[in-house]
Amino acid sequence: AKLGGRSRFAFFEPHMHKSLTERMVLEEELAAAAGNNQLHLHYQPKFDGQKKLRGAEALLRWHHPTLGSVSPEIFIPVAEDSGIIEELGRWVLWEAVGQCKSWQRMGMLPEGFRLAVNVSPEQFRGEFFTDELQTILLSHDLDPKYLIIEITESSLLEDFQDARSKIQIMKGWGIKVSIDDFGTGYSSLAYLNELDVDELKIDRSFIRSIESNEDSRTIVDALLSLAKHLNIQTVAEGVETQGQWEYLTNTPCALFQGYFLGKPAPAERWFIPGEDVALN
Ligand code: C2E
Numbered sequence: 001a002k003l004g005g006r007s008r009f010a011f012f013e014p015h016m017h018k019s020l021t022e023r024m025v026l027e028e029e030l031a032a033a034a035g036n037n038q039l040h041l042h043y044q045p046k047f048d049g050q051k052k053l054r055g056a057e058a059l060l061r062w063h064h065p066t067l068g069s070v071s072p073e074i075f076i077p078v079a080e081d082s083g084i085i086e087e088l089g090r091w092v093l094w095e096a097v098g099q100c101k102s103w104q105r106m107g108m109l110p111e112g113f114r115l116a117v118n119v120s121p122e123q124f125r126g127e128f129f130t131d132e133l134q135t136i137l138l139s140h141d142l143d144p145k146y147l148i149i150e151i152t153e154s155s156l157l158e159d160f161q162d163a164r165s166k167i168q169i170m171k172g173w174g175i176k177v178s179i180d181d182f183g184t185g186y187s188s189l190a191y192l193n194e195l196d197v198d199e200l201k202i203d204r205s206f207i208r209s210i211e212s213n214e215d216s217r218t219i220v221d222a223l224l225s226l227a228k229h230l231n232i233q234t235v236a237e238g239v240e241t242q243g244q245w246e247y248l249t250n251t252p253c254a255l256f257q258g259y260f261l262g263k264p265a266p267a268e269r270w271f272i273p274g275e276d277v278a279l280n
């Protein structure tokens with residue numbers, strides 16, 4: 001692995017083969033990261049078709065003093081494989097809920113705003129996941145109506161009934177539930193009938209080629225129409241160009257996220273006094 005450089009991905013490129021020692025170093029360092037103040041959250045805005053702010057997604061960042069910034073695409077899988085993810089996920093929830101509470105206290109949240117938090121399958125499957133979530137909400141005194149939990153289809157695979165009952169519990173409190181990276185998982189569409197999910201996020205891989213590839217447009221249109229008929233809200237992720245934006249705002253897609261609209265940024269850079277959220 002190459003050290004140094006200013007790129008976030010300087011040390012461990014996602015495509016690099018990671019040796020066992022590299023993995024062990026990462027694991028060890030990651031286990032200590034929260035206690036060493038190396039973790040923080042960035043927030044990426046979610047907009048509607050009128051570019052009104054509707055929410056944000058919390059995205060974990062890890063800055064290590066010598067490794068530099070390590071991409072979540074590298075360290076999240078390491079955390080998942082090593083069991084660190086539960087603790088990491090708890091930290092994320094605690095931090096995100098706390099941040100949302102201070103935004104709310106400062107009167108900064110527009111009507112209907114929800115903060116999205118990513119939850120790994122391993123974390124979601126944990127026996128005490130909903131209990132811990134409840135404790136965190138109570139500790140910060142945050143109304144659950146400000147939260148949306150993003151899970152992936154793989155969270156539904158191992159124990160569908162357990163997933164279903166956890167979703168019901170969260171929904172009972174007023175939390176919304178989103179299926180992330182929709183269209184890329186292994187599960188069948190049948191679960192959509194049996195789960196009370198509120199939102200589908202159309203994976204970036206479909207959005208990326210929407211202008212150049214007719215098949216991508218066909219898939220996106222089909223997913224959007226499916227969601228519409230099931231009465232589930234849709235989010236297009238990874239909107240990067242004017243062309244993608246124009247195409248998507250002429251579909252039933254409700255919400256949009258991507259560099260074209262706003263990049264992930266630290267909380268303190270998020271709301272500029274007297275202005276709306278910073279659009280790039
Ligand atoms: P994700 O949940 O699908 O998050 C979207 C990713 O796409 C983020 O990458 C975001 O920065 C990036 N993105 C947003 N808009 C654009 C765009 O227009 N173009 C491009 N090329 N990328 C865009 P990030 O932050 O590197 O996170 C990668 C993945 O790591 C996330 O994918 C998620 O699966 C995972 N992750 C990040 N934070 C957390 C966390 O707190 N908990 C868990 N369990 N997973 C997380």
Ligand code: CA
Pocket residue numbers: 057118150180
């Ligand atoms: Ca996500």
Ligand code: CA
Pocket residue numbers: 180181201203204237
């Ligand atoms: Ca996603």
Ligand code: CA
Pocket residue numbers: 181203204
């Ligand atoms: Ca993704």
